[in-house]
Each structure stands twice: as C-alpha cells, then as structure tokens.
Amino acid sequence: MAVSESDDEGSDRARGKWRAKKKQRPFWQELPILIVIAAVIAALTVSFVGRPYVIPSESMEPTLHGCSGCTGDRIYVQKLSYYWGDPVPGDVVVFVGPPSWNTRYQSIRSDNAVVRGVQNFFSFFGLVPPDENDLVKRVIATGGQTVQCCDDQGRILVNGKPLDEPYVKSDFAWVSGQQNATYPSGRVFGPVKVPDGNVWVMGDNRNHSADSRAHVSDELQGTVPLDNIRGKAVFKIWPPGRIGPVRAQDPQQN
Structure with missing residues (x-):
C-alpha cells in the first residue's frame, strides 16, 4: 500500500x-x-585572571583604606598584565611576603582537619582567601636599580634621581642634614641595589608601613621576588563610597 x-x-x-x-x-x-x-569558570578565573582581596591595614592610606575593626577596601587584583611584562615603578601590587616577612603571620585556617579541608576547597574557587601572607604595596624600584633615602629634601632616590610621590600623604618628619638610619624611628636607608628578578616596595602611608625598609637586613635586602607577586591592584570594588580605579603613578617620571 x-x-x-x-x-x-x-x-x-x-x-x-x-x-x-x-x-x-x-x-x-x-x-x-x-x-x-x-x-x-570561577576556579579558572581565580587561577589565571584575577581575584578580590581585602585591605587589612592602613599601610597604603590614603590610596587604599584599611584598619583593624573597620570595613577595609575590597580590591580587584588582575594577573593578566604580568603574563606579558613585569611590574613597573608605580604599580600597586599584591604579593606573598618572603620568609622574613612572615614572622607575625598566623594561619587563617581552622585547626579542625575537616573544616580546614573545606576552607582549602572553597579557596580554590575564590570563595575563601588563600592561606598565605598576602601584602599590598607600591613598586618603587625594579631589578638593577639602586634605591636609597634621602636627598637634602628627604626624597627617595632611585639611581641618584629624586622621586616625585604625590600619593604619599604621611611620612616621618625630615630634618635636613639629620642622618638617622634607624627604622621605623627614622627614614634613612640604603643604598640597596635591587637584584634582577626582584622589586623594592613601599607603602604609601610611610610611617605606618612595614615594607622593604623594614627587611633590609634579610637575605634579599628587603626586596621581593617577582615570583611572589600575585597581581596588580586595578580597582576598588567595595564599599560603595570607595569604588573606583587604583591608579599606578610612576614616581620616576618627574
């Protein structure tokens, strides 16, 4: 049919x-x-693109806000820039403190093995902070450059040239001709030649920042290896009144 x-x-x-x-x-x-x-997607983003961080201290005031017991700035730190180039002077970077910087660091993980495992699992996806001493500072000098303080006006010198640092609003008082090499009660340090593959970093809030100056006696003379750098701070994402870009300002361009 x-x-x-x-x-x-x-x-x-x-x-x-x-x-x-x-x-x-x-x-x-x-x-x-x-x-x-x-x-x-979240794990790949955290691993290769970037992640948020919380500012825990006042060492980068007024650029980044943070203090004990307050709502610190939440910043977004991207990794892409440093796949094709190294940090440059003026970049605000997040990095893992070298060994001598970690003496006061306490793990944020639970003592309970099960809870610790859950925390590590969620950290992989960016939902829990990594268990490491992450710090945020500004790059002042890079590999091969010599940094020291100070000239007769109290300015930091890189390769003998004074820096222009408009982001610094608070620093130790400077008396011309006074040479006090004790940190933190003084300001004088160096000269330090930054090894290739390292950077010299300082907080914008100079008299409240335990940065490269506080570690000049260690094996790296206070410098930070590029391998320790987690990324470049590019944006403040919280709280609402603080939302805006984190600007890189090259102090060597004066």
Missing part, C-alpha cells in the same frame, strides 16, 4: 515532538551541571 505525502509529514512531526520531549530535562537535573560549570 502506498504511503501518502500527508502521512510522511505527520510522521516527521511526531518524531520531532518526540525528540523535543526527550531533550528537555527538569531544572533540578540541570542544576548540578550548571553548578559544576560555574565552579570551573
């Missing part, structure tokens, strides 16, 4: 409806898949 054209069309429509019904899944079945996809 011959099959009519209308019968063929009816069969095609029936098969199409069957396929459509077969492809549709309940939302509760799709939800785990969506969660896994979102988690993978």
